[in-house]
Amino acid sequence: MNSRVLPALALILSVGIFFAYVKPTWSGPLKETKVAIANYEQALDAADEYKKRQNELASARNAIDQDNLNRLSVLLPDSVDNVSLILDINALAARSGLSLANIDVLTDDSTVSGKKGNESVAQSSGTLQISRANPVGSVDLSLSAIGTYSALQSFLAGIEKSARLLDVRDISVKGSDTGVYNYQMVVRLYWLR
Amino acid sequence: MALGVFFYGRILSANEASKYKKLTVAETEIDSKTVESFVRLRNRLVSGGTLLDEHVAFSGFFSSLEKILPTTVRFTALHLSIGQNGLSKIEGGGVAKSFNALASASTAFAEDGRIKDAIFSNININKDNSVSFSLSATLDREIIVFSP
Numbered sequence: 001m002n003s004r005v006l007p008a009l010a011l012i013l014s015v016g017i018f019f020a021y022v023k024p025t026w027s028g029p030l031k032e033t034k035v036a037i038a039n040y041e042q043a044l045d046a047a048d049e050y051k052k053r054q055n056e057l058a059s060a061r062n063a064i065d066q067d068n069l070n071r072l073s074v075l076l077p078d079s080v081d082n083v084s085l086i087l088d089i090n091a092l093a094a095r096s097g098l099s100l101a102n103i104d105v106l107t108d109d110s111t112v113s114g115k116k117g118n119e120s121v122a123q124s125s126g127t128l129q130i131s132r133a134n135p136v137g138s139v140d141l142s143l144s145a146i147g148t149y150s151a152l153q154s155f156l157a158g159i160e161k162s163a164r165l166l167d168v169r170d171i172s173v174k175g176s177d178t179g180v181y182n183y184q185m186v187v188r189l190y191w192l193r
Numbered sequence: 194m195a196l197g198v199f200f201y202g203r204i205l206s207a208n209e210a211s212k213y214k215k216l217t218v219a220e221t222e223i224d225s226k227t228v229e230s231f232v233r234l235r236n237r238l239v240s241g242g243t244l245l246d247e248h249v250a251f252s253g254f255f256s257s258l259e260k261i262l263p264t265t266v267r268f269t270a271l272h273l274s275i276g277q278n279g280l281s282k283i284e285g286g287g288v289a290k291s292f293n294a295l296a297s298a299s300t301a302f303a304e305d306g307r308i309k310d311a312i313f314s315n316i317n318i319n320k321d322n323s324v325s326f327s328l329s330a331t332l333d334r335e336i337i338v339f340s341p
Contacts, residue, residue, distance in 0.1 A: 017194075017195050018195075021195055022194055022195050022198050025198050025199075025202060026198060029202065030198070030201065030202050033202070033205040033206060033209050034205065036209050037205065037208055037209050037212055040212035040213060040215075040216050041212065043216050043219075044212065044215055044216055044219060047216065047219035047222075047223070050223065051219075051222070054227065054228075054231075057231050061231070061234060069234075072237055072238070073237070075241050075245075076240060076241045076244070078233075135236040135240055136236075136240045136244070152255075153252055153255060156251055156252040156255070157252050160248070160249075160250045160251075160252060160339055165241070165244055165245070165248065167244075167247075167249045167275075168251050169249070169274065169275045170272075170274040170275065171251055171271075171272070171273045172270070172271070172273075173268070173271040173272075174269075174270050175267075175268065190240075190244060192233065192236060192240065
């Protein structure tokens, strides 16, 4: 009798353990843990890739001459800083022999760009979000000046070769018989947002 | 079998905890300021290059105009502008010594090819036989592009 009951009980117990513990554990917590491990491994691979890329980029940046990086920062500065620029333009005009009568910032929406855009890189909830928006802002300055043609040539050459990137977008010349002309210019300046 | 599952579960849990720890360390090693500096440098390089490619030099136009325009023709007013579409144009008014002088100016523009679609209008003969005119034309990028 015992020889039959015990194996039967063992079988029932085994089946019970299988369905009550083994199967639910295998398809429940163990499966979830495996998924979590796979995700962590993926994240760790990405972190390794990031480290490798960071080292490559750091090497590439270090290979660029620091003077050139500084010049690049002047070419496209981090802020508008139009006041310093106006001072520089005023000095350039004086050196060129051009008399500046008026300088104004055109604040029309069509002439100011980049102020409504997102930050290029914003930190939010511990993650970096890289915006695809145009990273360059621009604003137009309106200038009125009086001077000779050669003074204008000299002034334009100075603007065009300025260490900070400036584009003359519009220029009006009104002639006179005296050789001194009236100029109206719109100069666009840029910065990195 | 149940024991196997139990111990396997423990091993997996330990593995998960270890990976999580490693990931936390890796996360702390990522410096957002460094990433930002790389992104800004890339933006500066790319945008600087693009802007320099489109950098405008009207002084080149004036120098060219000095060479193209006959000495018998002069401008009294000139307006150069670059539209939103990047198309640059010239509008102005001037005086030519004679019709022939104006014709030679028109021919010179056509031969040069960088001052395109030049249309002379409002042509009037003055008392001294000089000819006043208005001009509108578009400018080839080549004539206003900056070259170091």
